[in-house]
Amino acid sequence: MPMEPPPDLASLSLADIARLASEKRLPPVDKWHPTHCGDSDMRIARDGTWFHMGSPIGRQEMVRLFSTILRREPDGGYVLVTPVEKLDIAVEDAPFVAVEMKTEGDGSDAKLAFRLNTGDLVTAGADHPLRFVQADDGPRPYLHVRGGLEALVVRSVYYDIAERALSGDDDPAGVWSDGAFFPLEPAV
Structure with a gap:
């Protein structure tokens, strides 16, 4: 049975993304x-x-x-x-790469959904937290996908996250998604 091609993130609402993610059955x-x-x-x-x-x-x-x-x-x-x-x-780093992001809402009502290089869709939140690690080449954002597996967020998507965080009123700067807050600065 052939696998279906990954959906186009831009054409989906966040409700569609949540539905597709919940319908996906993994081994x-x-x-x-x-x-x-x-x-x-x-x-x-x-x-x-x-x-x-x-x-x-x-x-x-x-x-x-x-x-x-x-x-x-x-x-x-x-x-x-x-x-x-x-x-x-x-x-080498993380098994997945978050290559695209779609957002809805602002502040604590925001939702951030990501499409991975494998076509998987993941909405950041308490079950799928974002974390930021400081590395020699700059910050590295990661998204928890499942079972200890993470996605490295590509640099262009990170810039969108950072812009969103820096335009908000939160101290420290960070982003909200699905009711959870993720500060840009790594925890010490």
């Missing part, structure tokens, strides 16, 4: 505990590109499929897991 990877079988020879680069044996995976449908069986282990590592096997996968 129960948290319930699968097969024996570790080795390494997958796969890597997810910082820009979200998936590689197998050093070559980029060109079929986006394959990337989306693999992303549904990705799991974060208690030791911080990443694996691809099925009911019968578990394989390590290298992740």
Whole structure:
């Protein structure tokens, strides 16, 4: 059965995004505990590109499929897991990249929805918090996706978040989404 192409974020309302996100059924990877079988020879680069044996995976449908069986282990590592096997996968930064944002409302009534490089839709909020990490190359924003898996927010989307935060009246500067507040400054 072929996977459907990801929806166009601009054409969706935030209510549509919430409905689509709640309808998406993912495999129960948290319930699968097969024996570790080795390494997958796969890597997810910082820009979200998936590689197998050093070559980029060109079929986006394959990337989306693999992303549904990705799991974060208690030791911080990443694996691809099925009911019968578990394989390590290298992740350079975060396994997903938030490539687009759509907003509705202002202040504490705001909602920020993100489209990931895999086509997944995630609305920031208490269950999907945003966090900001200071790095040598500047701030790095991350969005919690599921089960300890995060998306690195691309720089252009971060600039939109920062502009929104700096135009508000909150002290410290930050953004609201789905009733939760996320300060731009990393927690010390």
